[in-house]
Amino acid sequence: MTARVGVVTFPGSLDDTDAARAVRRAGGIAVPLWHGERDLRGVDAVILPGGFSYGDYLRCGAIARFAPVMAELVPAARAGLPVLGICNGFQILCEAHLLPGALTRNDRLRFISREVLVRVENAATPWTSDYQPGQEATLVLKSGEGAYVADAATLAGLQQRGQVLARYGGGNPNGSAGGIAGICSEDGAIAGLMPHPEHAIDPLTGPGRDGLAFFTSAVRALAAA
């Protein structure tokens, strides 16, 4: 069975076409999902892509969490549907309380668009199983509100339970707590990642292919399920 991965388009989503392309390159079927429809179209997993949903008005992700599609997605995710939020998608997952903590303004107060090295800390999730624990990958960071914050107890809990998905290697680009680049739920199915793996699937248009394994991991895991 070929995995069907939904990609949600909110008004202001920008990297939806890139995420869909990455799913296809990984061998999956990309299924477009529309923010205004309470319908997940029977997909096996969902990606919330990067962008500026609702113009980032109020707070990044704060309006998107109330979109009709989220009314279906939130219970499905709590029941185990794999969900990957990239950049704005990560912000939406935090606003929807599917992941703890929040993303705040970069410490230097400017938008950052550059290639960054990340270290995959948890390679036992549906989104990272094609990586080795500790493996380094060059991805693309492009965000103005990318600094992860949470209270000390939450951070300690994330560390303890293996919920730190990835950390920045080679310097903390944005003041993220503990250099955290991504986190996941306890079972690993819900993952949020600030850097963009979908921009690192082809050396012609990005830094390389290091990001593709996020998508092949899911496609493989879902096909096996």
Place this chain on the structure above:
Amino acid sequence: MTVQSRGDDRRILPAPPVSPAAPDTVARAAATPDRLQPHAELGLTGEEYAAITEVLGRRPTDAELAIYSVMWSEHCSYKSSRAHLRQFADKAPPTTVLLAGIGQNAGVVDIGQGYAVTFKLESHNHPSYVEPFQGAATGVGGIVRDILAMGARPVAVMDALRFGPADAPDTRRVLPGVVGGISFYGNCLGLPNIGGELAFDPCYAGNPLVNALCLGVLRHEDLKLAAATGPGNHVVLFGSRTGPDGIGGASVLASASFGEGGTGGRSREGAKRPSVQVGDPFMEKRLVECCLELYSAGLVLGIQDLGAAGVACATTELTAGGGPEIGMRVRLDTVPLRDASLGPAEILMSESQERMMAVVAPAGLERFLAICAKWDVPATVIGEVTGTGRLEMTWHGEPVVDIPPASAATEAPVYQRPAARPAAQAALQADDPARLARPRSGPDLRAALLALLGAPDAADKSWVTEQYDRYVRGDTVLAMPQDAGLIRVDEQTSLGVALAVDGNGRYCLLDPYAGTQLALAEAYRNVAATGARPLAVTNCLNFGAPTDPAVMWQFTEAVRGLADACLALGVPVTGGNVSFYNQTGDAAIHPTPVVGVLGVHDDVRQRLSIGFGRPDCPVVLLGGSPGGGEPELGGSLWARVAHGHLGGRPPAVDLDAERALGSVLVAAAAAGLLAAAHDLSDGGLAVALAESCLAGGQGCTVTLPGDAFGHLFGESAARAVVAVAPGAGERFASLCREHGVPAAVLGRTGGPGLEVEGCFAIPLAELAGVHRSALPALFGA
């Protein structure tokens, strides 16, 4: 000068010519021929006002006066430049690639496989000085809508920026604001920023240049034109509501410089004060997706974006574009407002952002409105196309506008402004840089190179470009600091387009004719250096006041130079923009034409990068006289950085050599003969070699026979440095001979740094440190 503050409740001056409660109707205008009207405050001369009265056979209503004042402004009518810009058409090289040319919102170029691209450069200079963040942001928004109006999906942006001295306090206000505005708007819109320019000079203090370019892609059959057709069809205004943004901006911005003209008390001062619009990129993103869905559903018969002069411009141009029998009836009171107190004249002049106007058949209206609703884009029918040949507008049933549309849209006065070569030009050209003391020893040459690399003009631009998303949409093959941006158009066939924008105000001050040709040649070279075939040209001509004969001489020389060079290189001008009045008091900026060249890349996988990415490749200098000769230093970066000197003549122009060089680069890229290519421009071979080493992470060792200084810092045109792929040396050499391009092997790539044998060696880390620390040191880490 007063800088207008920002705020949600700001009211933009000038005060409305008449209160909306008692509008100046057509009947009243006919009945009160002697009523005084503020034509001068709106930027119209007495002669122009008389001409309007003659066209109408009566005095204009206030609403009509608003239309003519914005449509006949320099910004909209090109009244001082049009007589000269005709050369771009008159001298156009024979070409089959143009699907739409000058006069449309943007030129459209056939790139094969059924694809076309459209691209245009536009200035937003004055607003970006007054309010850098919003001025630059709305500059991006405006050019994107121009591209969208042609039926294209916008796919990339670039920007050419010029500021006052990098260490001036005001530059620290203007530059971060401009960069932040471009970042805010372009990133939120999801358009990759793939390159541009950043330069500094005291002449731009108080007159920064913010020129934005947008590239769009469409299928041939999707081309849209700004023409109303079919009496009975609806006129739909969609996008943002109309507010008091930038009222009078179009005429005021382009018809008077800041700080002058305060002769008539409060209202006149107000009329001269620029007013900046506020951008909403989220609305623009929805507008883009909405328009593209409307196009693919076949629901749009004609479309025009609303930019400068807003509803006045869109209605007159759409109607005039439909031909002499076409008219339009518009109910101005149905325009959705953000500020209910606006009257007809203000609605017509408002420059509220993120609006479009479409002509829609009655049968398609319901689907049109449904698609707008899907994207949450407000849409309102405000009128109909008619067969009267008149543009008629009413305000609560009362006629307030009744004009022949072409009289406002295309029949503005054309001026032949006096032009005279400035008296100081001869002395400037006689001030030859040959007299300047030159570094001779190895350590002195080394220091000279590092000084250039650390100068803001040549320094690494990451501080700026890291604030721009270059990756979105996943088709960016090359972006800054490459010679040109390169966008993949088709994932299956690897067809792509390359774009470069270049200008050099120093060269143009010394010789505007040659300087403009050098700007074109540099952009042409930059496009070819990626392996793309140069195809078409756009431009943004930034100058001082056209009422100054010296400025007008610079302008006429620049236009003549560009038209002649486009003919020689076989690349037509497809459109462009003129920005006058870039001056403070009597001091104009350097004449700064910025030229954009677009090229087609048949296989983007074969693109060339500037970076020396592998060792042991021969480093070859293409072009130039093999024997060396006296280095060309007039207007050079070295003369400026080392001596603060600007004089003499710019490098000689050799367009045949440029064309031959371009052919070699394109053929060599297609055949896979090269590992890297980089054009030579500001800072000459020295800066080019350093940039190639840093971009690819490999050093190089070169030998420079004779005068090392001249080789390193001369800025002769029609040159590039390449790294030849291993094993391809013989084939490449014969290709160069075939095209008559001199090729001199200078050395090889590899090693720990940039080494000029017998002269100096600089480790990569030291080059990088100097190159990358300059802008953060000025603008914050």
